[in-house]
Amino acid sequence: MATSSTNTWRRSQETTLKDVVDDVSSSQKYHVESVVIVAVAFRKDATYPGCTLCRRRVHLREIGFTCVSHGAQQDAPIYRYRVRVLLSQPAHPGQELWVTLWDEQMRCFVEFDADVFNHLSTDEKAQTLQHLKGTRVRVDLTKETCGKYTSYNVTDLTVL
Numbered sequence: 001m002a003t004s005s006t007n008t009w010r011r012s013q014e015t016t017l018k019d020v021v022d023d024v025s026s027s028q029k030y031h032v033e034s035v036v037i038v039a040v041a042f043r044k045d046a047t048y049p050g051c052t053l054c055r056r057r058v059h060l061r062e063i064g065f066t067c068v069s070h071g072a073q074q075d076a077p078i079y080r081y082r083v084r085v086l087l088s089q090p091a092h093p094g095q096e097l098w099v100t101l102w103d104e105q106m107r108c109f110v111e112f113d114a115d116v117f118n119h120l121s122t123d124e125k126a127q128t129l130q131h132l133k134g135t136r137v138r139v140d141l142t143k144e145t146c147g148k149y150t151s152y153n154v155t156d157l158t159v160l
């Protein structure tokens with residue numbers, strides 16, 4: 001097996017979704033080949049209002065939109081995609097995994113940005129997101145555990 005420059009980066013082509021779920025080490029990154037998007041969660045929060053200086057979600061307070069790092073925003077927030085998709089791995093069935101796609105990955109699928117998406121009708125939004133379904137991709141994932149909750153974030157995605 002090829003070794004990588006950092007011991008936290010798993011570059012094996014054999015990495016499966018089950019490996020990702022079963023791995024108990026913290027702050028891991030994974031590279032998973034040939035997974036298929038089998039479902040897309042369609043909720044009203046497929047986008048989020050982001051800070052103009054960082055990628056954090058801003059929250060509406062009495063003084064306006066506020067970032068926990070940057071305080072009150074002078075400008076309107078920038079909307080970014082945050083889409084939950086279910087991955088399956090045909091070569092290694094038995095483990096599916098809900099992961100989050102962000103703005104960078106959604107650019108592989110959608111030609112317009114999240115602000116435009118927000119102005120679509122509910123049907124158009126659903127159709128746009130359903131286009132992802134059935135796509136075969138390779139992904140880089142991170143796994144973050146906070147208490148009993150574990151979240152999986154896609155940091156890089158290539159449509160195969």
Ligand SMILES: [Zn+2]
Binds near residue numbers: 051054056067
């Ligand atoms: Zn910020």
